[in-house]
Amino acid sequence: MEAPMQEPETVETKTSETQVPEMNNPTGTITKIQPSTQSQEQWLKYGEQLSSFLKQLTDNAGTYFNQYKQPLVYIGIGIAAIVAVKVVLSILDALNDIPLVAPTFELIGIGYSAWFIYRYLLKASTRNELTSEITTLKTQVVGKDA
Numbered sequence: 001m002e003a004p005m006q007e008p009e010t011v012e013t014k015t016s017e018t019q020v021p022e023m024n025n026p027t028g029t030i031t032k033i034q035p036s037t038q039s040q041e042q043w044l045k046y047g048e049q050l051s052s053f054l055k056q057l058t059d060n061a062g063t064y065f066n067q068y069k070q071p072l073v074y075i076g077i078g079i080a081a082i083v084a085v086k087v088v089l090s091i092l093d094a095l096n097d098i099p100l101v102a103p104t105f106e107l108i109g110i111g112y113s114a115w116f117i118y119r120y121l122l123k124a125s126t127r128n129e130l131t132s133e134i135t136t137l138k139t140q141v142v143g144k145d146a
Contacts, residue, residue, distance in 0.1 A: 065072065096102045120130040 095105075120126050
């Protein structure tokens with residue numbers, strides 16, 4: 001009579017090693033197999049590729065910004081101006097919804113316009129004074145007579 005074959009036993013452990021029964025060993029001993037280092041090498045390779053890509057990306061972005069600094073600043077100022085105008089218009093729209101604020105602003109505007117006409121536009125001497133003030137302001141802003 002033949003003795004029944006014993007099935008090999010596997011023992012589970014919480015290590016990174018995998019234990020597999022040896023098929024050619026009739027005693028059922030367990031041999032240890034190390035995990036594949038190929039997957040670890042692949043992850044290291046991917047990490048190095050990502051690191052080099054990010055380094056090139058920052059270098060390229062810095063070069064691009066230095067090359068096109070002035071146009072990018074102008075675009076940024078333009079976008080900021082558009083946002084500022086939209087904010088001011090929304091604030092004015094919100095103020096316009098409050099009762100009695102819109103008519104008050106209209107009265108203030110009409111009053112200032114009337115004062116400006118009376119102060120600067122009715123007489124020739126005051127018109128000359130206004131012209132000299134405008135040229136002085138223009139000289140201060142621009143830096144020379146334009």
